[in-house]
Amino acid sequence: MGTFIPSTTSQREEMLAKVGVSSYKGLYEAVPEEILLKREDLNVPDGISEMETAARMEEMAAENTVFRTILRGAGSYDHYIPAIVRRVTSKEQFLTAYTPYQAEISQGVLQSIFEYQTEICALTGMDVANASVYDGASAMAEAAAMCRDRHHPRTIVAATVKPDNLETVRTYLWGAGASLDIAPEKDGRIDVDALAGMLGKDVGAVIFEQPNRWGLLEDAEAIIEAVHKAGAKAVMSVNPISLGLLKTPGELGADIAVGEGQPLGMPMGFGGPYLGFMAAKQQMFRKLPGRIVGETTDDAGRRAYVLTLQAREQHIRREKASSNICSNEALCAMTAAAYLAAVGPDGIRKAAELCLNKAHYLAAELAKIGYTPVYQGPFFHEFVTTCPVDADKALAKLAEHGILGGLSTERGILWCCTEKVTKAQIDEAVRILREEAQA
Amino acid sequence: MKLIFERSVPGRSTTIFPECDVPETTLPESFLRAEKPDLPEVSETDLSRHYQELSKQVYGVCDGFYPLGSCTMKYNPSVNEEAAALPGFAGLHPLQPVETAQGALRVLRLSEQYLCELTGMDEMTFEPAAGAHGEFTGLLLIKKYHELRGDAARTKILVPDSAHGTNPASATMAGFEVVNIPSAPDGGVDLTALAEAAGPDTAGLMLTNPNTLGIFDRNILEITRIVHEAGGLCYYDGANLNAVVGNARPGDMGFDVVHLNMHKTFSTPHGGGGPGAGAVGAKGDMAKYLPGEHVVEKADGTLAFEKKEQSIGRIRSYYGNFLVQVKALAYILMLGGDGLRDASQNAVLNANYLRVLLAPYCKVAAEGICMHEFVLDLAEIKERTGISAMDIAKSMLDHGMHAPTMYFPLIVHEALMFEPTETESKETLDEAAAIIIELLKMADTDPEALHSAPCHTPISRPDEVKAARTPVLTWKRA
Structure with a gap:
């Protein structure tokens, strides 16, 4: 079998004796006898060497076609990944570190997230960004939750958003017991007049994509104007590469910008891991879910970075938290930051x-x-x-x-x-x- | 340390992209941004040095002992990384024809097969991107189950007060009301309180077993029976599975739904806070509601995706964090049934060994044999000397170790939670114990030194209050 356990047989015996048990079984004395497994109860083959493991994985990879x-x-895009991006982000320290709760020994990760937040704001024209969520679809669902409250229970999603995004928002809304309305399309774009007719004081968010699922550019200005006129929030899902050229959510007056960050240096990878980015107007920053890094100083007055505004989060607020998100996509965020700096x-x-x-x-x-x-x-x-x-x-x-x-x-x-x-x-x-x- | 923006010089750049080889197109002015984004302008040398400098101020498993409780910071095998980087995985478009991605489907199919066997579940989804995402998914399965039975009264999820914060937060997101169940003095679920709380309004129970005190709840069969008899379902939070994988199955304990953290038990790296992967398994009828695409074997032996008619719907795009699952599968194949059993047994042995070394110097929150982790309770030390769990944790940083988890679980007020994992040697544990014992003794002899720790780290204790009161969340040009 393959193993990564350093203890030798004699060391294990010594340790068991120190603990005061005669065998490993003694360690599991709290487990009811009838559910304690023996090796033969477990239908999983014995382990193999590293070399055989590598070969098995290569065999499976070779069954796939990598298109030229x-x-x-x-929703998943084959962009060029600058060589430096993969090189710097695959450093073992970055790869194997935990969430930077111990700020004193985690400044590298914290600063990289702070840089990521700044770059996402530069790209989207928004004021604040969080440290990432799972992907573009869950980012959209989280944005809907940011805009929803007792007085604004309705969410409207454009019929022209990508199907995975729509379906994810639908599931999250069903979970929360909230309603979803679909804004109809005309000729591949949102029918802005129809949207205006659906709006009302009870709408929290109107969510649309730019470019939309058919690649078309929506009339974002007209959409956002209609949304704001009704007192709702405009959530714009954007392709980050397109923002090299296109008018930003910030310029257009959107309240929240979200999107799939995969084009910023992540391989297509059969769908993941990807990166959900979220940025918002200043007024909404306390509603952002997940981790946010802020600047402060240490005891000696030196610049320092910490996870901040944690009163929003699950480990403090439990059932009253703004989201349950915990592990997010930190290394993907670092990748996006390195990509944006590289290009x-x-x-x-x-x-x-x-x-x-x-x-x-x-x-x-x-x-x-x-x-x-x-x-x-x-x-x-x-x-x-x-x-x-x-x-x-x-x-x-x-x-x-x-x-x-x-x-x-x-x-x-x-x-x-x-x-x-x-x-x-x-x-x-x-x-x-x-x-x-x-x- | 300079920010990347502070290294930026206008006009500096590298040549990443080629000149355009097709006719140029322009979009109407009204669609274009007014100015270029204010991104750093740096050379590749700048970038290389910048990230090198950042990496020196990060503490990974490659840097030393990482006894962070509940996080399972085991060694992340290199072979996993190589497997996930293979172009045959990394270069696949998620929507390419399944006939051209049979190996990728095989990864999912094999992962499902082994993980179901290890957990006692019938089917599994890989769509959830992390543990909390898995919790949310699992709770939606429970919601669907009651909804389809027309049982609208089941609106409550029972959560022990020792649970991770994600449990109650996930329950709220899934539209449930949370009922906190107090712990018994031994850290287990208070059976009387549970029996009183369980009833016709109970949708389910969320439980981590072993719990966050590192104790395997010896009443587990009784607990799941009480919930089932009340008509509820049992959800297993797999955060602590590393203690029992290969030795006991959540399915045998009576659980109906589980989530697993690939980035804990199955050795995939944490990445400074993700990406992880949080597969969810379900038993019996519950499997009918799993989200996304499920891999099935067709009559001709080829693999295909199938969607469940009664699915809760999608909770993410595509098939989850696929490349993370590739890494987890490499680990499962390499360790195998025997190696996985051995890993959890030694995770438990290492935790108990460290516990026994430290117990003479500090109260352990739960008496007796622990599982893969244990909690020190520093309340008495704090009262006597003023030294807190935080002081000891920060002092450990000065000695080249990562701190244990602090102030969790919430039921222990001055908690330090240690999880050494199986990939640490006896020598490392002996050395770490010697240092921690020395620090505990210093609580009486030199408390000031502990209060001012850490002093050998890149920064000393940061002002968190200032960070929250006057939030500076982006860099701004002076």
Whole structure:
């Protein structure tokens, strides 16, 4: 069996004697006899060496296809990860540390979170950010909870948010016994007039995505104006790379900005671990869930960082806490912070421009071979097209060539380009689709 | 230490991205941000040195003894990290066709198989991203169960007063009312109080066993029976599973739902506060309500995702913290049934050994054999000398150790909770005990030195009141 126990047999005997028991069984004397397991009661094979473990894991990894070209997004994006990001964040101290409750020996983690909070605010144009939640979907659900109270029990979510996000918010609301209304769409975007008609004094949050699930840019200004007119809070879920170019939630007057932080240096990893970022206007900072790092001084007057405003949190407030969140995604937050510092203000803009340009090029090339855009109007790096042939067959053809095509949906194929896709790769995909259509 | 923003110089950058090779597009002005984001402008050298400096002010398991109670700070094997970094896992799009991700589905399927066997559950979900997220999920399963039976009266969750704060917080999020159950003098659940509280309004009980005093509740079968007879369900908080994994199963104890912390029992790293992973297992009917996608084997032997018709719904995107689960599976495969049993037995042995070494010098909150952790009660020392649990904990930092968990559980007022884990050697425990004993003696001989600790750490005690009263939550340009 594999083991990481340093004690030798003789040391174990010595320790058992010191404790005053004759065998390990003596340590489990409080466990009722009828439920105490013997080895043979447990149908889990014996352990193996490290070398065999590595081989087993490699075998399983080898059963998967790693696509050479990825033209699919829908919530998980294949961005380039600067080499320095992985290098610095995989340091063993960062990897193996606990939550920084002991500030005196945790300044490195605390400062990295403080830097992350500052960078998220710079990116979103908001005033305060927390130290992260699980992912973009749970961030959206937590934002709904921040805006809900006895007088504002209703939450409205746009029909144009990603399905996983909508479903997560729905589950959280059901748990809390709160109601959910869906703001209808028109031509792939929120129907702002219909939304205005649904609003009332009892609404806490209106949640929408920019760009939305079809890649389209919503009329955020009109939406937020309507929401504020009714006295509700506007929660905007944003793609962090797009903010290299797009108007920020802060500029638009949103009350809370949330989003999926995966594009900021995290691999797609079959869906996780990811990073939910949350930022808010100053007035709302005490409602933010989870950990927040603040600056202070130590006994000697030196600058220091600590976990702060803990009176909001579960370990102090128990059933009255603003959320139950405890372990969050600290190392992912550090990764995002390192990513943003590595690319800088010009790099994030460049990444956003490349995404935008490549997606528009792909859209134009696809349109030439009969994959027509389903919606009109501005989009960022995702768009939906019709499919002139059977979508499954077309996508399978691309897969044969190591290309993960767009996602087949009820509206058509949802395509995506990140900065990683080259013109040559786009041209190759389009050529394969053209040949397939002619076949 | 400088902030990354204080290293920034306007115009400094690195070349990460290539020039554009396709025609350029512009969006209407009204969609664009007015100014570039105020992010740091640094070189790669700056970045490398910055994080190196940060890493020197962090204490990981690689730095030394980490007896942080209830957190299971065991060694995080390197082979786990290599497995999770394989492009065949890290490079997978979550929505690529399942035929092209059979190995990833196998990871989930095998994890489920082994973890169900280890916990006595029937099925498992990997969607929850952390322990508290798992608690929330488990409570929603309980909610669904009563809802589908039309039993609307069951609105209360029983939680012992020794429980982690996440338990009552999760219960509230799931729409329940929390009823606190007092502990008996031995730290176990007070059976009389439980029997009185359990009734037609009981949705369920949340229990950590062993509890937060490190005691395995010897009445466990009686406890779950009382709750079941009242029509409630039993939720097992797996935070302390490292004490019993391979030796006793929550399912056999009478629990219906469990959550597991991969970042505790199954050796995945804590990352300074995540990412963790909090799989949830359920027995019998309860398994019908699990969230997200469940891996099933089709007739032709291939694996596929299936959604449960009666699911509580999604609680996160995709399939949870998949790469963390890869690490946990590597650990489970490597240790195997025999190694996992051995690990928990030695976690218990190490805790008892350290307890016996320290017991002559300080009161232990619960008498007798403990499980994987124990709690020192410094109330008497505090009264006699003015030295608090905090003073001893901070003094330990000066000696190159991480502190134990302080002031938890809440039922012990001057608590220090020690969990050495099985991956510490006898030598480390002997050395740590010698230092802690010395510090306890100093409470009488040199209390001032303890009050002013730590003095050899990068900063001394921070002013937490100032941080909360005048919050400075971001760096601002002067």
